[in-house]
Amino acid sequence: MDVENDRAVVSIVGDGLDPLIGSDGEVLEALQELTRLAVWRETGMRTRLMLDVGGFRARRRSELVELAKRAVEAVRSTGEPESLGAMTPFERKVVHDAVAEAGLRSESEGVEPRRYVVVLPA
Incomplete structure (x- = not known):
């Protein structure tokens, strides 16, 4: 533990x-x-x-941080919001934290079990 x-x-x-x-x-x-x-x-x-x-969550966390970084890069280059696929609450939290650390905003949209993250321009 x-x-x-x-x-x-x-x-x-x-x-x-x-x-x-x-x-x-x-x-x-x-x-x-x-x-x-x-x-x-x-x-x-x-x-x-x-x-x-x-180690599933640890590996998944790394994958999600990379996904968030790619989404942040896309939003910065296009100026348009980027919607990601459906995620669990754990996954959305990891993405929201990574996006915030990169200086952008994000929101969760949709209804469980199909809630997803949208990365927004600054």
């Missing part, structure tokens, strides 16, 4: 973990929500716990 930005991060490492990740992290998202619910049920307190299996 580790702490990142005041958020507990539980990492599960080992071999044969793909079934715990699922397609595009869908099983991992469900496991994380079940873990949060179990903590809430036992303690009565909500948690911002982040569950990572086999």
Whole structure:
């Protein structure tokens, strides 16, 4: 267990973990929500716990930061908003943070499970 930005991060490492990740992290998202619910049920307190299996979230975070950088470059060169594909709340947060760090704005649009990020000109 580790702490990142005041958020507990539980990492599960080992071999044969793909079934715990699922397609595009869908099983991992469900496991994380079940873990949060179990903590809430036992303690009565909500948690911002982040569950990572086999380094999936760490790899995905790197991919998303690169995606955000490309979107920022596109917006700066065209002056037009750039819409990205549907993302989970975790993914959108990573993109919003990367866009803000680059000095641009972003917004989430759409309805779950199809919410997406739009990168906006400054």
